[in-house]
Amino acid sequence: MQYKDTSDLEISLLLEAIYRKYGYDFREYSQAHIRRRILNRMALSGFEDIAQMQSMVLNNVPFASELLQDLSITVTEMFRDPAFYRSLREKVIPILKTYPFIKIWHAGCATGEEAYSMAILLQEEGLYDRTTIYATDFNQLALNRAKEGIFSNKLIKEYTSNYQLSGGKESFSSYYTSHYDNVIMNQSLKKNIVWANHNLVTDSVFAEVNLILCRNVLIYFDQNLQNKVQSLFYNSLINGGILSLGSKESIRFTDYFEHYSELDLKQRIFKKKY
Amino acid sequence: MQYEAIVIGVSSGGMNAMKIIFSAMPAHFSIPMIIVQHLGAHSDGQWITLLNDKSQLEIKEADEKEKIEKGTIYIAPPNYHLLIEKDKTFSLTIDERVNYSRPSIDVLFESAAEAYRNKLIGIVLTGANNDGTKGIKRIQECGGLTIIQDPKTAESAYMPKAAISAIEPNFIGSLDEIAEFLIKIEQQKR
Numbered sequence: 001m002q003y004k005d006t007s008d009l010e011i012s013l014l015l016e017a018i019y020r021k022y023g024y025d026f027r028e029y030s031q032a033h034i035r036r037r038i039l040n041r042m043a044l045s046g047f048e049d050i051a052q053m054q055s056m057v058l059n060n061v062p063f064a065s066e067l068l069q070d071l072s073i074t075v076t077e078m079f080r081d082p083a084f085y086r087s088l089r090e091k092v093i094p095i096l097k098t099y100p101f102i103k104i105w106h107a108g109c110a111t112g113e114e115a116y117s118m119a120i121l122l123q124e125e126g127l128y129d130r131t132t133i134y135a136t137d138f139n140q141l142a143l144n145r146a147k148e149g150i151f152s153n154k155l156i157k158e159y160t161s162n163y164q165l166s167g168g169k170e171s172f173s174s175y176y177t178s179h180y181d182n183v184i185m186n187q188s189l190k191k192n193i194v195w196a197n198h199n200l201v202t203d204s205v206f207a208e209v210n211l212i213l214c215r216n217v218l219i220y221f222d223q224n225l226q227n228k229v230q231s232l233f234y235n236s237l238i239n240g241g242i243l244s245l246g247s248k249e250s251i252r253f254t255d256y257f258e259h260y261s262e263l264d265l266k267q268r269i270f271k272k273k274y
Numbered sequence: 275m276q277y278e279a280i281v282i283g284v285s286s287g288g289m290n291a292m293k294i295i296f297s298a299m300p301a302h303f304s305i306p307m308i309i310v311q312h313l314g315a316h317s318d319g320q321w322i323t324l325l326n327d328k329s330q331l332e333i334k335e336a337d338e339k340e341k342i343e344k345g346t347i348y349i350a351p352p353n354y355h356l357l358i359e360k361d362k363t364f365s366l367t368i369d370e371r372v373n374y375s376r377p378s379i380d381v382l383f384e385s386a387a388e389a390y391r392n393k394l395i396g397i398v399l400t401g402a403n404n405d406g407t408k409g410i411k412r413i414q415e416c417g418g419l420t421i422i423q424d425p426k427t428a429e430s431a432y433m434p435k436a437a438i439s440a441i442e443p444n445f446i447g448s449l450d451e452i453a454e455f456l457i458k459i460e461q462q463k464r
Contacts, residue, residue, distance in 0.1 A: 032358060032359045
């Protein structure tokens with residue numbers, strides 16, 4: 001008799017249960033990643049097996065929300081990969097400057113650090129007043145934190161260094177005020193950011209934009225889902241629009257490879273062909 | 275017994291250790307090797323080029339979704355965890371650090387153990403933390419072959435010691451002895 005590995009089967013049943021009950025779809029995520037997150041939660045919460053956890057997910061909404069947080073990765077930084085932001089400044093900003101109005105979609109913004117980084121960069125380049133940044137994520141808790149714009153001052157040293165390496169023109173401390181153990185980002189940075197709940201897996205096109213940033217999100221998706229999301233991006237970009245991915249992400253293995261030219265291959269910045 | 279992959283975890287002292295093992299491998303050595311070496315987040319991969327000059331096998335950074343091929347040595351990219359899927363492709367994640375490390379040896383080893391079960395060889399080399407201990411244990415539980423560098427011969431003994439305190443490995447030896455042992459195992463399978 002041929003049979004499937006039990007824990008594989010239990011994980012796929014659990015993901016099916018989460019999708020059918022709550023509408024969050026992790027069924028096409030990278031399996032090794034999902035397995036690791038689920039087994040970690042199982043050990044932390046003291047379940048004997050995944051089936052036991054499935055019953056809890058179905059019958060206990062607070063537990064389900066907790067598991068959802070486990071499956072949503074919110075690790076991010078301001079000016080993460082400074083060389084990328086330098087390239088944005090040098091190669092993308094001149095293109096954006098040619099448009100009277102600019103729309104930017106930051107897909108999978110988590111707690112917002114990179115959306116604030118973008119606002120700072122645009123302010124320095126004199127473009128922020130004619131820009132709208134749509135910063136979206138499916139994780140509402142993360143979005144709420146992003147909206148607040150309050151970050152731990154433990155991280156500021158690293159962010160400052162990132163900012164300087166990225167070609168920042170001001171003193172980084174002019175963009176926030178310190179408050180006990182935290183820093184609060186300037187109100188002026190928030191004014192053109194629209195924070196919205198959007199799920200790349202289940203939601204559709206909502207705007208036509210000049211630039212999409214989606215960095216270190218697609219690595220969590222399998223090939224099929226990557227293709228679906230690439231189709232969403234392709235249909236959201238204007239002709240000549242820019243797509244920026246994470247430093248280890250590629251469009252080479254997706255159906256859309258032919259539809260973009262490379263603006264900066266190393267920094268994974270692509271331009272949609274006319 | 276046909277081994278299909280070798281995973282190696284190495285931390286401080288790793289550059290020398292890898293140089294010794296990789297340069298000892300003959301060009302026909304076919305079992306792919308997958309390495310987590312702890313490095314700074316902004317390391318530029320220049321050292322991979324340097325190692326390549328010393329090795330007869332191709333050494334490259336592991337890419338997201340890349341298929342694992344015979345006769346190749348893959349290195350986890352800095353600042354990403356490297357995982358192996360059951361279809362023998364790579365996944366990368368930026369999840370929280372594990373044992374203060376990203377990439378983490380435990381993360382690679384645990385996913386490799388699930389993907390390759392008893393067709394995996396796991397190796398813990400020199401290092402100054404205890405990353406890899408949980409992972410090598412998992413490899414043993416899944417029936418894989420375990421190798422640990424003799425702490426007496428390690429530039430930094432802490433990591434191999436921690437691994438030895440968790441399991442009784444199939445082989446303990448110096449870097450040269452480990453290289454020799456791997457070559458012997460690979461020949462047996464032909």
